[in-house]
Amino acid sequence: MTAWLIRILPDLRRRDVTKDMADPNQLHKRVMSLVPDDLGADPRAQAGVLFRVEDTRTGVQILVQTQMEPHLSRLPDGYGEAATRQLDGLLDRLQKGSVVHYRIAANPSKRLGKSAGPKAGKIEALRGAAAEQWWAERAAGNGLSVVTISSQSQRDVRAKGGIRHAVVRFDGSAVVTDPELVRTAVLTGIGRGKSYGCGLLSLALATG
Known part of the structure; x- marks a missing residue:
């Protein structure tokens, strides 16, 4: 596509x-x-x-x-x-085993379970190591095996209705494990807050 x-x-x-x-x-x-x-x-x-x-x-x-x-x-x-x-050329060149550099500004978060008491069901923003773990898991589910991660908190985004999206930018390298899943992730984005600047996955094939 x-x-x-x-x-x-x-x-x-x-x-x-x-x-x-x-x-x-x-x-x-x-x-x-x-x-x-x-x-x-x-x-x-x-x-x-x-x-x-x-x-x-x-x-x-x-x-x-x-x-x-x-x-x-x-x-x-x-x-x-x-x-x-x-982006057709880049997407077509992705193969299993390709090494890529990535960048994504995402909204790492999780829905709290019953053990959270009154906060059960609410969305909690993730930061630091928890955010990096979130990204590694999301990347794996979208055809990327993360090799390195660098994370940097960005300014929160307040959307309509007062909903706040915590934004973290992730940079690093990864290995393509499933090219089709990666292409879908590039085209459709990853995570919440896509209307407010989150979810765009940018890739560049590693050289050398």
Whole structure:
């Protein structure tokens, strides 16, 4: 299946950009503007839209992935620099035993059981070693055997209804154990909070 990756370097001097970056719900709307309207009850899933905001050496970037060809013309004039590339080549080259570098900003969490008493059934955010264990298990279930993990807590995201998503970025290397599961994970994302910048799995084949 075809997928596109869009890299946006937003102009942080613009009022509409700063508004988007300060409001997760507004940023979600901006990202969704890149795909067609009227996609049904769950347009994000229908279009395969995932995104992640990153601080880089050269500034902030927004990475957006979609399974529908994006319409960059729907961004406001001057919003920022944007470039697009297809991911088909990378996805096709994934094989069992391939070594990859990964990055994902995820919402590591678990639902509390009866032993938690009054908190039973509630979602608890995971941090530190518990978050890394969560990622290793999720990765294994999605066709990746994690070799190294580096985790870094990001700013929490408050979504509609006051729901808070704790965000942790995981970087490292892994071995592909099931290419089809990995392709599905790349295309559909991993974990909760996909509408608010979580779940986008980025891979690069290791060289040498």
